[in-house]
Amino acid sequence: MSRRFTLSTPVPAAERDQSFWLRDTAALARRFPALAGDVHADVAIIGGGLTGLWSAIRLRETSPELRVVVVEAVECGYGASGRNGGQVHSWFESLDRLADATDEAEAFRLAQATSDAMDELQALQDSGELDMGLRLDGWLWTASSIAQEGAWDGALERTAARGVAPYQPVDAAELQRRTGSTASYTGVLERKAGTLHPGKLMRNLAIYAATKGVEIFERSPVTELTAGSPATLRTASGSVTAGKVLLATNIWASAIPQLRRKMFIVDSEVIATEQIPERLEAFGWTDGASVCDAQDQVLYYQRTEDGRIVFGRGSGRTTFRDRIGAAFNRRRDGGMADTIAEFHRVYPQLRDVRIDYDWTGGIDCVPAHVPIFGNLAGASNVFYALGWNGTALAQIPATSRIIASMILGRTDEWGRSKLINQRRAKSLPPEPFRFVGAIIVRQAIVWKNRAEIVNRRPNPVLRAVLTLMPKGTREHE
């Protein structure tokens, strides 16, 4: 029996509404053809972001005889993969959540795999195969209020118990010396971590995938997917019939009701300043370290190679059902005021600096806060991989091996991962309850942050609301 799914497609952004990263690397873009006519493939992947491209690469690495096609609505990197904060760090920070979803041994293996993935990325860059502007100068995981202090304690305990020490303490003087800001005054440094340029990564990853034999079609929104053997996906000008399909559509997977019940979408806002390399060097901020604080609406920032500050914040705005509008590309009418105010709190000495770019992007969250992989109910050959929760640059290269093994039905170590068809994965309430609940939770988090950032305790009513929040609903990057 075949089942038909209608997919939603992204709202294309005008050039001025795209991320700094994509605009900065427009000249690197290689145009792949649009899908035309009928194509047959072993595996068809919908979505040309990190999930789609890395999974395609792993499939071809494992089974070079497979015909693997990627069908992308706009251009590779158009979604979160080309809009993010460029922060690369391991999953050692998430050992607790990974252990909840899998078990202690697998959690550690997964965290180690993300650390290994950074070595792989570095080697690909060093060999000239895949330039991504990777700078493994460390990740500063910091606190800028009493409530944030010790956010990393659990990670320190769990890594110490395993005999590894990826983090080292940093004090206020070092934080100021490295970032020029006094807002964060304590924290830890993850030594193997850093930043990259998401525009370079995505432009070059698509080319790298093509050299591995992956066939890519762009400007080809898939409007309909018919499960069955084979499955068929349709665009306005063509179709692909394939033995297996991977939905790598991130937030747009919410078009499928059974996936919508597993996820909630929040957005994150990013700004990029004008180039101010001399001023940053005068602070001592010369390297490519990534910096985060530990608010629920996390701040994340980096210094770009060309001397800008890219500064992002989890804003936590959500969607009703799968209605992902143009505000998920760029907010208008001063909608970034909150993020800019945070930038000025962290860098009061840079109030005069021009903001040259601002954009937004959607994040696919799941209650367990670790990704979920599986197949659609009633469609054993249609797979999904989502729930990156804002942390993906090392995590997707690492776990794309799990996705590939799942698609190929392999029972190797990756194929046996407990991230596949998680038994404990929770479902969220149906609309309109999910939407209304998300608005209440977001407002509670905003008020809580406002109190805590000035070291006040949230009021008792707010504290009571926050205790009702399901674990894992707070926004991340």
Ligand SMILES: Cc1cc2nc3c(=O)[nH]c(=O)nc-3n(C[C@H](O)[C@H](O)[C@H](O)COP(=O)(O)OP(=O)(O)OC[C@H]3O[C@@H](n4cnc5c(N)ncnc54)[C@H](O)[C@@H]3O)c2cc1C
């Ligand atoms: C603002 C922001 C900041 C972030 N910061 C960080 C960070 O600093 N570090 C980090 O590790 N992670 C970060 N993340 C998370 C990370 O970027 C994402 O988890 C990751 O890029 C997800 O990759 P993806 O391929 O699953 O999704 P996407 O990159 O969103 O790819 C999905 C693709 O599917 C395509 N598509 C959708 N529907 C269809 C259709 N019907 N037909 C064909 N194609 C379709 C889209 O056009 C898109 O290209 C951030 C995310 C955002 C939004």
